[in-house]
Amino acid sequence: MVRVIGLMSGTSLDGVDAAAIETDGIMVGAAGPTTTVPFPPELRARTRAILDRAATLRVDDPELLAVEHDLTCLHVAAVRALDWPADLIGFHGQTILHRPEEHRSWQIGDAGLLAAETGVPVVHDFRSADLAAGGEGAPLVPVFHQALALGLEHPLAVLNIGGVANVSLLGASGELLACDVGPGNALLDDWAMRHTGVPYDRDGALARAGRVDEAVLGDLMGDPFFRRPAPKSLDRLSFHRAMDLLAHLSPADGAATLAAFTVRAVAELPLPFAPRRWLVCGGGRRNPVLMEGLRQALGVVVEPVEAVGWNGDALEAQCFGFLAARAVRGLPLSFPGTTGVERPVSGGRLEERGVPAAATRMLDLLRQG
Numbered sequence: 001m002v003r004v005i006g007l008m009s010g011t012s013l014d015g016v017d018a019a020a021i022e023t024d025g026i027m028v029g030a031a032g033p034t035t036t037v038p039f040p041p042e043l044r045a046r047t048r049a050i051l052d053r054a055a056t057l058r059v060d061d062p063e064l065l066a067v068e069h070d071l072t073c074l075h076v077a078a079v080r081a082l083d084w085p086a087d088l089i090g091f092h093g094q095t096i097l098h099r100p101e102e103h104r105s106w107q108i109g110d111a112g113l114l115a116a117e118t119g120v121p122v123v124h125d126f127r128s129a130d131l132a133a134g135g136e137g138a139p140l141v142p143v144f145h146q147a148l149a150l151g152l153e154h155p156l157a158v159l160n161i162g163g164v165a166n167v168s169l170l171g172a173s174g175e176l177l178a179c180d181v182g183p184g185n186a187l188l189d190d191w192a193m194r195h196t197g198v199p200y201d202r203d204g205a206l207a208r209a210g211r212v213d214e215a216v217l218g219d220l221m222g223d224p225f226f227r228r229p230a231p232k233s234l235d236r237l238s239f240h241r242a243m244d245l246l247a248h249l250s251p252a253d254g255a256a257t258l259a260a261f262t263v264r265a266v267a268e269l270p271l272p273f274a275p276r277r278w279l280v281c282g283g284g285r286r287n288p289v290l291m292e293g294l295r296q297a298l299g300v301v302v303e304p305v306e307a308v309g310w311n312g313d314a315l316e317a318q319c320f321g322f323l324a325a326r327a328v329r330g331l332p333l334s335f336p337g338t339t340g341v342e343r344p345v346s347g348g349r350l351e352e353r354g355v356p357a358a359a360t361r362m363l364d365l366l367r368q369g
């Protein structure tokens with residue numbers, strides 16, 4: 001096993017998650033320290049502005065490059081904060097645009113700077129190979145969920161409620177199916193920011209005070225995304241125009257309706273088999289309105305992943321550590337059932353410039369398995 005640090009800055013734009021794990025890319029060994037370095041509010045706002053403009057941005061846009069540099073420095077700070085002797089880093093970067101229909105998924109982050117500053121080899125650019133082979137480029141986390149869930153009773157669903165929600169379905173005979181499911185927290189976060197100045201609905205307080213508008217919820221669920229078969233994936237802004245449908249609602253009713261939208265999108269997902277248990281990770285598991293809504297709608301056990309000893313805040317960061325090790329070994333990251341890719345494909349690019357030769361030795365051992 002090698003020691004890997006995984007780094008993820010998700011679509012919620014709340015911070016950089018860093019997590020250390022030992023892995024050989026197949027088995028998940030001991031978990032090391034984890035941390036989150038929050039985005040300073042001004043960097044969050046600048047990143048959001050870049051994300052909003054991403055469709056028309058040039059790659060040499062000076063503000064894009066400045067944000068990329070500042071975000072990378074935050075990742076360097078996260079690695080230093082862990083203070084852990086890593087052999088390898090898995091660096092997801094910040095998604096600013098995801099358009100699988102154009103075979104594009106754009107993560108910003110300077111892997112060369114991260115490798116040079118930390119002295120550790122870095123795997124980055126995890127999604128391009130999948131997109132080039134006809135996949136959605138997301139979600140990539142299912143193979144990690146599968147490795148973690150060895151020994152748990154299947155069939156099982158692992159649901160991530162981040163800015164976007166995605167699910168991994170683990171069948172009793174080893175089936176691995178996945179897709180993005182719906183809006184997660186992104187719309188609710190934007191709504192809360194607009195009406196309360198706080199970038200999320202803490203503990204679901206606003207949603208709990210409101211009433212679901214069933215007519216608006218019906219319109220929201222009319223989005224063609226919900227009629228498409230899986231695998232499928234979403235951009236953070238995929239449902240953005242839907243916000244107009246809520247314009248006439250009070251802040252509380254709008255929040256209640258958006259929380260119900262997140263739940264309904266999960267509940268109406270056609271399932272090839274019935275999971276006995278849903279394990280929930282991502283920040284949305286902290287929102288009791290979402291969790292209660294899911295329990296009611298799914299009618300089976302729905303619990304945070306902590307119920308099986310996983311760390312629901314660190315899972316995605318750990319995942320990109322795991323995927324980095326798989327990438328070094330050339331093992332597949334995605335599968336026809338997870339991204340719609342034509343065949344299982346590996347991915348990621350290794351950045352070793354500026355890294356002392358001695359620091360790359362463990363990678364040779366990893367390659368040999």
Ligand SMILES: Nc1ncnc2c1ncn2[C@@H]1O[C@H](COP(=O)(O)OP(=O)(O)OP(=O)(O)O)[C@@H](O)[C@H]1O
Nearest residue numbers: 010011012162163164185200202203282283286287
């Ligand atoms: N106490 C809480 N009450 C309600 N919501 C919460 C709470 N804590 C976190 N959240 C929600 O979780 C979000 C952050 O989730 P998370 O860190 O999993 O997202 P992410 O990793 O950025 O997203 P993605 O998985 O889409 O990349 C916040 O933006 C907020 O909406």
Ligand SMILES: CC(=O)N[C@H]1[C@@H]2OC[C@@H](O2)[C@@H](O)[C@@H]1O[C@H](C)C(=O)O
Nearest residue numbers: 095098138139140141162164166316
């Ligand atoms: C393009 C992109 O960054 N997608 C994220 C996003 O956040 C959740 C969901 O949408 C998921 O598809 C993906 O992240 C996880 C880590 C994944 O690839 O599995």
